[in-house]
Amino acid sequence: MNKWLDSLSAAWAGVITHKLRSSLTMLGIVIGITAVIALMSIGRGVEAEIMSEIEKFSGQTSSSSPLAGLPRRKPGLLPAVLKPSPRKMPRQ
Numbered sequence: 001m002n003k004w005l006d007s008l009s010a011a012w013a014g015v016i017t018h019k020l021r022s023s024l025t026m027l028g029i030v031i032g033i034t035a036v037i038a039l040m041s042i043g044r045g046v047e048a049e050i051m052s053e054i055e056k057f058s059g060q061t062s063s064s065s066p067l068a069g070l071p072r073r074k075p076g077l078l079p080a081v082l083k084p085s086p087r088k089m090p091r092q
Helices: 004-018 019-056
Strands: none
Touching: 004 019
């Protein structure tokens, strides 16, 4: 119990001795906590807004694929870039 009181009195003496440093530390902690709370609130608000927008379109469905909108090709015809090279690659 005595160790706790000694530690607490030493800490309090440090706070009183270094008032500016203690004040700036407390200000930094307050600003940090406020920033975290603000960002969490903004994130939840944006999430709620996105969910409400999605719910507006819940009856409508749509699908997409990476090849949507590209012209159809005949089977077996690959673009020149995708065709295998006829010559062998040299060994390294």
